[in-house]
Amino acid sequence: MYIDRLLARGGSREWAVCGVGVLPGDRRMRDVLTAQDGRYTLSVVGPDGGWDTRVIGSIVEYLYAPDDPEAVLAKLADPATRIVSLTITEGGYGIDATTGEFDAAEPSVAADLAPGAVPRTVFGFVVEAFARRRAAGIAPFTVMSCDNIQGNGHVAQRVFGAFARLRDPDLGEWIDREVRFPNSMVDRITPVTPPEAELEVLRRTGITDRWPVITEPFTQWVLEDSFTLGRPAYEEVGVQVVEDVMPYELMKLRLLNASHQGIAYFGHLCGYRMVDEAARDPLFDRFLMRYMDFEATPTLRPVPGVDLDRYKRTLIERFGNPAIGDTVARLCAESSDRIPKWVLPVIRERLAAGGEIDCAAAIVASWARYAEGVDEQGQPIEVVDRLRDRLTPLAQRQRTDPTAFLCNRSVFGDLIDEPRFVRPYLAALESLHTRGARATLGDLAGSE
Numbered sequence: 001m002y003i004d005r006l007l008a009r010g011g012s013r014e015w016a017v018c019g020v021g022v023l024p025g026d027r028r029m030r031d032v033l034t035a036q037d038g039r040y041t042l043s044v045v046g047p048d049g050g051w052d053t054r055v056i057g058s059i060v061e062y063l064y065a066p067d068d069p070e071a072v073l074a075k076l077a078d079p080a081t082r083i084v085s086l087t088i089t090e091g092g093y094g095i096d097a098t099t100g101e102f103d104a105a106e107p108s109v110a111a112d113l114a115p116g117a118v119p120r121t122v123f124g125f126v127v128e129a130f131a132r133r134r135a136a137g138i139a140p141f142t143v144m145s146c147d148n149i150q151g152n153g154h155v156a157q158r159v160f161g162a163f164a165r166l167r168d169p170d171l172g173e174w175i176d177r178e179v180r181f182p183n184s185m186v187d188r189i190t191p192v193t194p195p196e197a198e199l200e201v202l203r204r205t206g207i208t209d210r211w212p213v214i215t216e217p218f219t220q221w222v223l224e225d226s227f228t229l230g231r232p233a234y235e236e237v238g239v240q241v242v243e244d245v246m247p248y249e250l251m252k253l254r255l256l257n258a259s260h261q262g263i264a265y266f267g268h269l270c271g272y273r274m275v276d277e278a279a280r281d282p283l284f285d286r287f288l289m290r291y292m293d294f295e296a297t298p299t300l301r302p303v304p305g306v307d308l309d310r311y312k313r314t315l316i317e318r319f320g321n322p323a324i325g326d327t328v329a330r331l332c333a334e335s336s337d338r339i340p341k342w343v344l345p346v347i348r349e350r351l352a353a354g355g356e357i358d359c360a361a362a363i364v365a366s367w368a369r370y371a372e373g374v375d376e377q378g379q380p381i382e383v384v385d386r387l388r389d390r391l392t393p394l395a396q397r398q399r400t401d402p403t404a405f406l407c408n409r410s411v412f413g414d415l416i417d418e419p420r421f422v423r424p425y426l427a428a429l430e431s432l433h434t435r436g437a438r439a440t441l442g443d444l445a446g447s448e
Contacts, residue, residue: 001042001058001219002232003017003232004054004058005237006237007057009237011236018059018062019062019063020075020125022121024066026064027064029211030063030064033062034062035210036209038057038061041053041056041212042055043197044215045214045215045217045321047317048323049323053204055207063075065125069118069125073119073129077136082141082142082231083141084126084141085144086122086143087146087147089148089337090341093147093159094159095159101162109124109163113163113166113167123159123160126160127160127164127167131167131171140179141179141229142179142180142182142231143157143181144184145183145184148257149341150249150341152183152184152249153224153226154181157176157179180227182224182225183224183246183249184222184223184224185220185222185252188216188218188220189319189321190216193212193213194325198212215324216318216321216324218318220240222242222248223239223245224241240305246301247301247302247303247304248303250299250301251300251311253342254296254300254346257338257341257342258360259288259291259319260275261331261343262363263279263284263319264331264332264366265366265370266437266441267328267331268332269436274325275319275328275331276319277322279320280320283438283441284441284445289312289316290444292312293312294355294356295356295358295360296360299346329382332370333384334385335367335371337386343363344364344412351418351420359444366432368395369395371388371391371392376437387411403426406425
């Protein structure tokens, strides 16, 4: 979208986007974008139901790696490629939550590390491209992570460096020395495109788009100014280009993303299936504001140019936008990747400072209750998580062994050994079992 804005202004004509799909599910994206010459519609939908649709034309090519890996490698090694942006998601970097180290034993990663292997993972593709550029005397491209991870650039640098060193120690040193990995923070709620969106875009605009994107009016991208071979003039189209992204990313991860987790499991257990319905419930409003005001905000750094009180109230309003159609199920998915990155750091910092953690501990407890796989009416819950087979049996033991879920140190580390966390966690879990989600929330949120 930002590159499209630049192109629409008539400048930066040397920049455009080539998409690369690595996963099997990306095949359909390749088919759609190729048929549409890389174009798609972006519809901004306000809480009043107003639509603003524009065609995004900044994607000029899309490559599907499993079909032609060499085409992807050639594109990455081409001197014209100056930035490789990443949307890998929270769990895709292969970092062990306990050790903090890169998991080179993961089967697809191990296969990419075999001598002469044709790459299958993003790590294999990017590192092979670096090897080719180094051998040809071509300067490396910048790796620009856009993922919901604290210090996402630092994480990417650590992971790609670790992969490269396992393949070739000298290449790993070259990457550490020569490649830039800017940190960034992206903030815009953009759920999975609903099935009816294609017909709605056609009805409103007359445009046939097989993969429309629906999003909210709010958008914020904060980007560290650290690039190897230059960059587009992002600051001319609304990007905040800064020296230090950390204050902004902590604000987003610990307020927006963690609050989403506060809605997710409590929301499902209370019977909500749409995020906006839960967010407009005064009980959830009070609970989220208490979490943000008294637990998350004290862990933040000063955020230049941002009124935090206004930002927090705006978050509740954004969550309550019915036009976005965000689902509780989306927020509940892949919890083992999200909770450790968004909620547990708040708990650890508050414990170190001797501060309040009742709401954050209750969010973890609500996940544990949800992970049992049965709701308060005895109906099954479809738990979507890469660690489901490990976590659900632990959750199902916790009525007789209340700390069973916390004993998974690969997720929770040493928090099981911290009584100041275990006590409020167990209190919330007991309340969830005996009194239900709504009554538990009421105790935490307080009176109006």
